[in-house]
Amino acid sequence: MRIKVINPNTTESMTRTIAAAARAAAAPGTEILAATASTGPVSIEGHYDEAISVIGLLEAIREGEQQGCDGYVIACFGDPGLLAAREMTRAPVLGIAEAAMHAASFVATGFSVVTTLGRTRIIAEHLVHAYGMGRHCRRVRATELAVLELDDPASDARRKIVNECRRALDEDGSGAIVLGCGGMADLARELTAELGVPVIDGVGVAVKFIEALAGLGIGTSKRGDFAPPLPKFYTGRLSDMAFQAPGKPSAP
Numbered sequence: 001m002r003i004k005v006i007n008p009n010t011t012e013s014m015t016r017t018i019a020a021a022a023r024a025a026a027a028p029g030t031e032i033l034a035a036t037a038s039t040g041p042v043s044i045e046g047h048y049d050e051a052i053s054v055i056g057l058l059e060a061i062r063e064g065e066q067q068g069c070d071g072y073v074i075a076c077f078g079d080p081g082l083l084a085a086r087e088m089t090r091a092p093v094l095g096i097a098e099a100a101m102h103a104a105s106f107v108a109t110g111f112s113v114v115t116t117l118g119r120t121r122i123i124a125e126h127l128v129h130a131y132g133m134g135r136h137c138r139r140v141r142a143t144e145l146a147v148l149e150l151d152d153p154a155s156d157a158r159r160k161i162v163n164e165c166r167r168a169l170d171e172d173g174s175g176a177i178v179l180g181c182g183g184m185a186d187l188a189r190e191l192t193a194e195l196g197v198p199v200i201d202g203v204g205v206a207v208k209f210i211e212a213l214a215g216l217g218i219g220t221s222k223r224g225d226f227a228p229p230l231p232k233f234y235t236g237r238l239s240d241m242a243f244q245a246p247g248k249p250s251a252p
């Protein structure tokens with residue numbers, strides 16, 4: 001099985017962290033293709049960043065369809081472009097926020113999300129509601145760390161994340177923690193041991209969920225809104241983003 005794990009920001013070192021977490025989770029027969037968005041912001045910390053990052057993400061999905069991928073993981077906690085990506089493929093596509101929240105709901109009656117900036121906390125709160133996770137998520141907490149601080153070994157990021165996780169356990173009544181950034185993917189196992197509760201990274205669980213879905217032959221429905229994008233011309237700078245159904249000749 002071949003799973004493509006896409007970092008929608010353009011920071012290669014963060015893709016390496018994400019790829020290592022994906023490979024650590026993958027079954028022996030699973031090949032992980034790790035990809036970095038070819039265009040867009042170096043970190044995704046708001047709605048504007050997300051909107052621009054989706055172009056590189058969708059290009060990586062398009063390439064993945066040529067690479068014979070059996071599933072895709074969107075490795076940014078805002079799950080940017082998730083629904084658009086699902087239109088492009090029959091393979092399952094999971095975002096790390098939805099995967100981590102669902103996993104947390106299986107192992108605790110309540111969880112807290114520990115994320116980066118206050119503004120991304122608000123985005124994560126939107127996702128909690130979009131995914132129907134309001135009954136399970138006790139609170140979304142911000143560490144006020146910038147995404148690229150997670151990628152800087154000299155930063156104080158780990159200590160700040162651990163402290164926020166401890167506050168979540170003390171104050172929120174949560175039984176599990178969801179790590180709210182792709183750049184935190186390397187912390188899940190050691191923080192689980194340190195804190196004594198499940199600390200969940202969405203990259204690892206998304207890989208396992210894709211293995212389960214694809215292994216059972218379950219793909220993205222092509223009925224309704226996840227049907228392939230309608231054939232049409234796109235104009236201007238993004239004209240080459242017009243969707244080409246597999247096997248169809250290109251437009252003149």
Ligand code: 2AL
Nearest residue numbers: 043044076077116181182
């Ligand atoms: C993210 C993430 O996971 N990667 C990125 O660039 N921004 N989202 C976040 N909440 O920090």
